[in-house]
Amino acid sequence: MERLDDEGQWIVMMGFIVAVSIFFLALVINQATLVGQTTAEGVLEFPKSEIRDLRSEVFTLIDTGDVYDSAINASLHQDILVLEETRKNTIVNYSVNKINMSGTGIKYNLTKLHFNNGVTEYDATVHY
Amino acid sequence: MVDDSAQLYTMEGIAAAFVILATVYLVAGTTSIYTPGDSHITDMQLEVLGNDVLLVMDTPVNGTVNSTLHTNLYEWNGTAFGEDFSRLLNERVDGTSDSLSYNATVSYRKEADGSVANYAFNTSGIQTGYEQAVRVTRLATIPGKPTGAPADFDTREQVVMLEVLIWRD
Numbered sequence: 607m608e609r610l611d612d613e614g615q616w617i618v619m620m621g622f623i624v625a626v627s628i629f630f631l632a633l634v635i636n637q638a639t640l641v642g643q644t645t646a647e648g649v650l651e652f653p654k655s656e657i658r659d660l661r662s663e664v665f666t667l668i669d670t671g672d673v674y675d676s677a678i679n680a681s682l683h684q685d686i687l688v689l690e691e692t693r694k695n696t697i698v699n700y701s702v703n704k705i706n707m708s709g710t711g712i713k714y715n716l717t718k719l720h721f722n723n724g725v726t727e728y729d730a731t732v733h734y
Numbered sequence: 735m736v737d738d739s740a741q742l743y744t745m746e747g748i749a750a751a752f753v754i755l756a757t758v759y760l761v762a763g764t765t766s767i768y769t770p771g772d773s774h775i776t777d778m779q780l781e782v783l784g785n786d787v788l789l790v791m792d793t794p795v796n797g798t799v800n801s802t803l804h805t806n807l808y809e810w811n812g813t814a815f816g817e818d819f820s821r822l823l824n825e826r827v828d829g830t831s832d833s834l835s836y837n838a839t840v841s842y843r844k845e846a847d848g849s850v851a852n853y854a855f856n857t858s859g860i861q862t863g864y865e866q867a868v869r870v871t872r873l874a875t876i877p878g879k880p881t882g883a884p885a886d887f888d889t890r891e892q893v894v895m896l897e898v899l900i901w902r903d
Contacts, residue, residue, distance in 0.1 A: 632764075636764045650782065651778065681845060688848065692841070693895055693897060
């Protein structure tokens with residue numbers, strides 16, 4: 607019987623290792639499309655515009671003085687809550703406290719926003 | 735007698751075949767096929783575009799004047815709103831126009847019974863009911879009842895919601 611030639615086994619082994627490495631790189635590329643797509647979708651699905659709209663509307667009301675605890679304009683408050691719920695199935699709320707720090711002269715409006723559209727729940731406290 | 739020489743080459747061949755097969759499978763799987771279920775991605779892009787247009791229209795040019803959107807609503811001028819909205823929506827960098835259509839509605843709350851009513855503000859054309867539309871909205875405060883608003887529109891200062899459906903023709 608002819609003797610089995612076992613010379614140069616490390617060349618075969620290196621070839622195999624390289625092949626396996628390429629295999630794993632291919633796996634990374636394979637996942638890249640899926641990961642990129644779901645990430646982009648996640649970013650787009652966040653209701654950024656809706657929250658900013660609510661925010662800017664509340665700030666507008668602060669500027670016109672319609673939202674303070676002592677003199678809240680209940681009709682406007684109700685308008686926003688009802689319209690968001692009826693037309694967009696979104697639960698929103700807001701409250702504004704006028705803060706006047708004694709002695710320092712610092713004034714700001716402690717604004718709390720709540721937003722929940724069933725997918726995204728978002729709460730923010732803004733020192734406007 | 736069975737010849738058992740070169741067994742190493744046989745094993746190598748099998749291993750190589752496996753690696754090639756697996757790689758081909760991975761490469762083929764990397765391409766993504768656009769299915770009807772993926773159309774919500776373009777819908778979301780359309781929403782971003784619509785929200786941008788409304789934001790631009792609701793931004794005053796300086797601190798002393800009202801925004802275009804606010805003025806259009808307070809003057810109850812759907813035509814003026816439509817012209818601006820359509821222009822901003824369909825403007826392309828190369829000067830040509832895009833083919834996006836819209837249908838704008840104003841929703842307002844009635845204090846008497848707390849219900850919400852809608853008013854067809856402006857539209858770019860006749861709808862068939864088969865449009866793949868997305869919806870964008872914007873809240874606006876108007877100081878009183880505009881001239882030309884429906885009879886059941888409250889006279890108080892109020893927040894209304896402008897709702898625009900956008901679709902590609």
